[in-house]
Amino acid sequence: MVQYLPVTRLTNGTYLLGQMTLPSIFRSLKTRALSCAAVAAMPLFLGGWGNWNWLTGPQSTFDTKGPVAESQLDVFYVTLWVTGITFVIVAGILAYATFKFRARKTDDLKAVIPHQGHGNPLIELGLIGLSVLALVFIAVPTLRAIWYTYDVPAEEKASAYEVNAIGLQWWFKFEYPAEQIDGAGTLVTGNELVIPAGRPVRINLRTSDVIHSFWVPKLAGKVDMIPNRGNHLWLKADEPGYFWGQCAEYCGESHAVMRFRVIALNETDFAAWVAHQKTPARTVAPYSVLNGAPAAPYEFNNPGRNAPGYSADFDKAPFAAWQAKQEIDAGEDPALIAQGRQIFQQKTCTSCHAVRGHEGAGVTAPDLTHIGSRTTIAAGLLENTKQNLHRWIAHPNEVKPGNKMYVGVPLQSGVMAGYVKIDPATGKPEETPHITVSDAEARALVAYLHSLK
Numbered sequence: 001m002v003q004y005l006p007v008t009r010l011t012n013g014t015y016l017l018g019q020m021t022l023p024s025i026f027r028s029l030k031t032r033a034l035s036c037a038a039v040a041a042m043p044l045f046l047g048g049w050g051n052w053n054w055l056t057g058p059q060s061t062f063d064t065k066g067p068v069a070e071s072q073l074d075v076f077y078v079t080l081w082v083t084g085i086t087f088v089i090v091a092g093i094l095a096y097a098t099f100k101f102r103a104r105k106t107d108d109l110k111a112v113i114p115h116q117g118h119g120n121p122l123i124e125l126g127l128i129g130l131s132v133l134a135l136v137f138i139a140v141p142t143l144r145a146i147w148y149t150y151d152v153p154a155e156e157k158a159s160a161y162e163v164n165a166i167g168l169q170w171w172f173k174f175e176y177p178a179e180q181i182d183g184a185g186t187l188v189t190g191n192e193l194v195i196p197a198g199r200p201v202r203i204n205l206r207t208s209d210v211i212h213s214f215w216v217p218k219l220a221g222k223v224d225m226i227p228n229r230g231n232h233l234w235l236k237a238d239e240p241g242y243f244w245g246q247c248a249e250y251c252g253e254s255h256a257v258m259r260f261r262v263i264a265l266n267e268t269d270f271a272a273w274v275a276h277q278k279t280p281a282r283t284v285a286p287y288s289v290l291n292g293a294p295a296a297p298y299e300f301n302n303p304g305r306n307a308p309g310y311s312a313d314f315d316k317a318p319f320a321a322w323q324a325k326q327e328i329d330a331g332e333d334p335a336l337i338a339q340g341r342q343i344f345q346q347k348t349c350t351s352c353h354a355v356r357g358h359e360g361a362g363v364t365a366p367d368l369t370h371i372g373s374r375t376t377i378a379a380g381l382l383e384n385t386k387q388n389l390h391r392w393i394a395h396p397n398e399v400k401p402g403n404k405m406y407v408g409v410p411l412q413s414g415v416m417a418g419y420v421k422i423d424p425a426t427g428k429p430e431e432t433p434h435i436t437v438s439d440a441e442a443r444a445l446v447a448y449l450h451s452l453k
């Protein structure tokens, strides 16, 4: 008696594929050589060439610069190997069976189904055992990494440095509890976190509104900042350097551009940085001549929404850029700076921003005491150049969707008016803006803010 294969039509299709397409591919020696070369080049592609941007780019988790990120990468590799090998074995057997037992002739379509075996305890138990083994192989290093990354190891606790990171829509506030300033409380910075290199840093994660997440891909991450819950993480930068950070939990309109920077300094530089940060804002007397003649006015054309915020070369040497930013700018215009300081007060910028030692006392927005020494503004969205600062101050609504400087900061008692006042009845901005900044005013404000080193 002849048994027919159940799905002749399908088999027919497979037959055609098997007969015409695949064998002709595999017969071609040239193609075979090419495939071999492609497979051989895989390791180069995946890791050998260090300058592949997607492996070493600013937010790459493959280019680790500290032990926490490294242990997380190790777990990734263990998992990748175990699942990769499993895939190759399973897919290999499948491919082998598919080719070996394919229908070759029309006669094969009428072939008798061979004896179908069911239940082979040896194979079944063997496969269960192998799967368990594979999972254990992944679980052991994973659990060790979870334990290790949870908190600073006991033997390093004594040398740990502690900071608080607070997420706000859409920027980061950093507090340094170890650095107390006479009469002004804890040292605070906005959007750039400076840490000592080579020392573990414990970061307490808080939020002042919705859930955010703290992530510095090359150093550690990610851990959520959750309302009413005290989370923490730790990280260590092996060497001094400049690292990109990013909010990694959707938190509203400008989540994608809620970024920050981590700058790791050696012990001496870090101590000098802290000492300088504790000093009040730099005051430039209106009639002093500092670094020669004032520079010529810069060109400004509003580049509009979605224009890039960084010069093409910035990513090549950001750490050097940061160091250069610590120096006083050449060609400062003391009269313009003094004018800018006045405008800063008149425009009520002071109600949201603090400039320690000057008029500003607000706490709902980034601290601007040393804003001139920062590489970025608007939570890492723009490079801190004159043009970009001008762009942000004059047209914040075109830079960052929904930003609270433009629409106002929500407070328990209402809203601190921003550039526009929101009518509580309609939720729409009132007709007359609350703050407008002309081109001339923006130039004075830029001169003032950039003098704050």
Ligand code: HEC
Pocket: 169, 170, 171, 190, 191, 344, 347, 348, 349, 350, 351, 352, 353, 364, 365, 366, 367, 368, 371, 376, 377, 378, 379, 380, 393, 400, 403, 404, 405, 406, 408, 409, 416, 417, 418, 419, 435, 437, 445, 449
């Ligand atoms: C309603 C409160 C409010 C007012 C008023 C306000 N700002 Fe802001 N400002 C903010 C907030 C909030 C941010 C952070 C926005 C973001 O990145 O999402 C900010 C960001 C900034 C930044 C970038 C800071 C950083 O760390 O990246 C600068 C510079 C700045 N403001 C300058 C000004 C100037 C100049 C004025 C006055 C013309 C002003 N602000 C008025 C709330 C305010």
Ligand SMILES: [Cu+2]
Pocket: 167, 170, 211, 212, 213, 247, 248, 249, 250, 251, 255, 258
């Ligand atoms: Cu966020």
